[in-house]
Amino acid sequence: MPELPGWLAGDQRYEPRRGRDAFLDRSILAFLALLARGGALGGAPAGRVRTDPAAKVVAAVVVLLLVSLSRSTVFLAIVGSGLLAFLAGQDGKLIAGVLKAAAAAALFTLAVLLPSALLGRGPAAAMITAKVFLSVAWVRLVAASTGWAAMTDAFKRLGAPDLFILVFDLALKYILLLGEFALTLLYALKLRSVGRSPGRTGSLGGIAGTMFLTSKEMAEELYDAMVCRGFTGDYRPLPRRPPGLREAALGGAVGLLVAAFFLTRRG
Amino acid sequence: MIELTGVSCSYAEGEVEVLRDLDLRVGRGDSVALIGPNGCGKSTLLKLLNGLTPARTGRYVFDGEAITPERLRQAPFARRFHQRIGFLFQNSDAQLFCPLVHEEIAFGPRQMGLAEPEVARRVADCLDLLGIAALRDRVPYHLSGGEKRKVALASVLALDPEVLVLDEPMTGLDPRTKQSLRELLVALNAAGKTVLGSTHDFKYVEGLFRTAVVLGADHRVARVGPYQEIIEDERFLRAQNIL
Amino acid sequence: MHIPDHYLSPATCAAMGAVMVPVWSVSLRKVRAGLTRSSAPMLGIGAAFSFLIMLFNVPAPGGTTVHAAGGTLVAALLGPWAACLAVSVALLVQALLFGDGGILAFGANCFNMACVIPFVGYFVYRFLQDRCRSERARLFGLGLGAYLAINLAALCAAIEFGIQPAIARDLAGQPLYCPYPLALAIPGMVLPHLLVAGFVEGCFTVSAFAFIRRVSPGSVHPGGTTRIPALYGLLAALAGLCPLGLLATGSGWGEWGVGGIRTALGSGRSLASVPSGMLPGPVLKAPWQDYAVLGLPGWVGYVWSAFAGAACLLVAFKLFGRLKRAGTRA
Numbered sequence: 001m002p003e004l005p006g007w008l009a010g011d012q013r014y015e016p017r018r019g020r021d022a023f024l025d026r027s028i029l030a031f032l033a034l035l036a037r038g039g040a041l042g043g044a045p046a047g048r049v050r051t052d053p054a055a056k057v058v059a060a061v062v063v064l065l066l067v068s069l070s071r072s073t074v075f076l077a078i079v080g081s082g083l084l085a086f087l088a089g090q091d092g093k094l095i096a097g098v099l100k101a102a103a104a105a106a107l108f109t110l111a112v113l114l115p116s117a118l119l120g121r122g123p124a125a126a127m128i129t130a131k132v133f134l135s136v137a138w139v140r141l142v143a144a145s146t147g148w149a150a151m152t153d154a155f156k157r158l159g160a161p162d163l164f165i166l167v168f169d170l171a172l173k174y175i176l177l178l179g180e181f182a183l184t185l186l187y188a189l190k191l192r193s194v195g196r197s198p199g200r201t202g203s204l205g206g207i208a209g210t211m212f213l214t215s216k217e218m219a220e221e222l223y224d225a226m227v228c229r230g231f232t233g234d235y236r237p238l239p240r241r242p243p244g245l246r247e248a249a250l251g252g253a254v255g256l257l258v259a260a261f262f263l264t265r266r267g
Numbered sequence: 268m269i270e271l272t273g274v275s276c277s278y279a280e281g282e283v284e285v286l287r288d289l290d291l292r293v294g295r296g297d298s299v300a301l302i303g304p305n306g307c308g309k310s311t312l313l314k315l316l317n318g319l320t321p322a323r324t325g326r327y328v329f330d331g332e333a334i335t336p337e338r339l340r341q342a343p344f345a346r347r348f349h350q351r352i353g354f355l356f357q358n359s360d361a362q363l364f365c366p367l368v369h370e371e372i373a374f375g376p377r378q379m380g381l382a383e384p385e386v387a388r389r390v391a392d393c394l395d396l397l398g399i400a401a402l403r404d405r406v407p408y409h410l411s412g413g414e415k416r417k418v419a420l421a422s423v424l425a426l427d428p429e430v431l432v433l434d435e436p437m438t439g440l441d442p443r444t445k446q447s448l449r450e451l452l453v454a455l456n457a458a459g460k461t462v463l464g465s466t467h468d469f470k471y472v473e474g475l476f477r478t479a480v481v482l483g484a485d486h487r488v489a490r491v492g493p494y495q496e497i498i499e500d501e502r503f504l505r506a507q508n509i510l
Numbered sequence: 511m512h513i514p515d516h517y518l519s520p521a522t523c524a525a526m527g528a529v530m531v532p533v534w535s536v537s538l539r540k541v542r543a544g545l546t547r548s549s550a551p552m553l554g555i556g557a558a559f560s561f562l563i564m565l566f567n568v569p570a571p572g573g574t575t576v577h578a579a580g581g582t583l584v585a586a587l588l589g590p591w592a593a594c595l596a597v598s599v600a601l602l603v604q605a606l607l608f609g610d611g612g613i614l615a616f617g618a619n620c621f622n623m624a625c626v627i628p629f630v631g632y633f634v635y636r637f638l639q640d641r642c643r644s645e646r647a648r649l650f651g652l653g654l655g656a657y658l659a660i661n662l663a664a665l666c667a668a669i670e671f672g673i674q675p676a677i678a679r680d681l682a683g684q685p686l687y688c689p690y691p692l693a694l695a696i697p698g699m700v701l702p703h704l705l706v707a708g709f710v711e712g713c714f715t716v717s718a719f720a721f722i723r724r725v726s727p728g729s730v731h732p733g734g735t736t737r738i739p740a741l742y743g744l745l746a747a748l749a750g751l752c753p754l755g756l757l758a759t760g761s762g763w764g765e766w767g768v769g770g771i772r773t774a775l776g777s778g779r780s781l782a783s784v785p786s787g788m789l790p791g792p793v794l795k796a797p798w799q800d801y802a803v804l805g806l807p808g809w810v811g812y813v814w815s816a817f818a819g820a821a822c823l824l825v826a827f828k829l830f831g832r833l834k835r836a837g838t839r840a
Binding site: 026031061067071105123124128132143168171173174177178182205206218223226 | 519520542553558559562565575595600606680685686713718720721725
Binding site for chain 2: 170172176177218221229232
């Protein structure tokens, strides 16, 4: 039986001084939010993705561009109704997530533009806020209904270079893995933050540094795993699924939107 | 099948020696257990066998062909070598890198250049073999430890290797999974595959390994012999810090 | 510092995207050339690392927190080209899957955070590293690089915002996108970085880097293989930013012609007469008048002149340097 030193074997009375560690709590919250969202994102299995993800991404970008160029509130209203139509087909949790994110972005925009609105540029501020709401909602909708596995697939279809696909794919996976690891480090730091600690930035730097070194090891292990299964540097693309009815419908909807854009253009 | 002669391995530019003057002979169809205390170099030896780490001295001959870093740099040779010897990592997280389980299993056969119908057949067969058909469309990251291990094994088996190298395959698995894994490995060995595995879990690998190679704390081979005999020699195992 | 959609006109977004395309292809080329065993996975993980660094809340004075940017740290660890790619992918993931920072504004965000920050930070860091012996001085160089880089990036973002009212207006003169002009955007974005965020970024970068250097010095990018003298980069940047001058109304101070000098006092006052020494005499005709070349828009001539002028000076200095060296050797 080992002999315990006195301070360990006895009772201790410790009254911590008041101090703030807001940065630690906020970092922890940020990572928790990330992992929660990441978990939800990864969950949409390929079988449930009904429309070609590449088509969805292209459609979203076109919609974004049209919204950005448009100066007509009528057009924005049309886009808004289209958004509602798509949202109606999703489940409640997804809708809540999308609308919450869009509302947050819109509120933030409003706050930033408030000074200009008060100085007389009200209509412009309102329009930008509306555009921000619509865009964030659209992008979140596409992302949430696609899942990150299919998103990578989308890039493959759109002809991105091999290296990019590989990097993107691995980035997604390791955001979650490294993120979990970082979270455990942050918790460890928090559990040991029993008082005011000088050099708090230093401890965050240590966490970042440990994350980097771990990620380097992961990279080497991962490369070994790929080499062991025959990878020699080129990334072979997956077989294509031929475009179908849903893609045609999406294309048609986008076409109508483009027409609406031109019709609602003011001189 | 596998011959190591006088092999040494080190890292940090020769500062830290991990393996010392190793001799190893594994015949086709053998089942060999690699035993040793932590830090004796088991994992490094397994990496070396898979061509992931070069030997500083000595020779590595696989089925009559010398395996050197220069030869492995040639893509066709490397591909053929890695198809013939499959490696199951200790850390399944590092081994799974595809978005979906069925893509993970298909990765190897696709790299081999097999036609899609054949790839699909192998994927289906491997899923059934490991009993993970229900996981086909899942994301590997979200699976439990045991499920990840099975997916990793399925993706290695899809290559149809002749030699199977396993780094602590039983770690982190529940007893039921350990049992089914053991049965699968026995079946593979009976079908003619050479199996080489490092393990601490003597209870659950009974009947799988016929030979044991013991690595000492001094990074050399301490003893080679029949598995059962070595496992029962408690005095020897204690002396080697294994028990 | 992430720019959301609809703050920049599509023209600006397209222009920034066009600027990034050659940067990305050169980065891809450089990284592929130096691809080692684990480089490819390291890029992916580097992208994940960059993404996660941007999540950290770093404490700032006054009890507030600030988000880290991390571009300089990644550049010091992986090299500037790999850092450019890694941060770009991180931004792509943020834009597409997490909805932070715009998709149309992706080019601009990449320029600010994946191009300016890694390269400027890296060059300052290397510049000082090659000239200093002590470890402390080198770490200071890294911190300084991070500070300068993030401030320059903030300036670029401010400029991208600030020119919107000038270049995108509707018929009624109302700005269509960001309504704040340069005079507001620049102080608004740059001051917080100059005073607070820059220092925080510098400290965070240094502490992470020092940790890694102490624990595993071999993990750090060795550097030295790609040496573009920082000077060229700076000159190119300055030349590119020249057209901003076109936005200023009125002529530069001291650049008045004979007619203009009468009204140069400003505020509606004017000189009674032109000083006699300034009255017409021999006039030198420059090959290009007012930067207008071959009928192309003013900014083309501006940038062309800037590059040509800089190149002239460089050639002159280099020749002078050769002469001097030849002189001392003799």
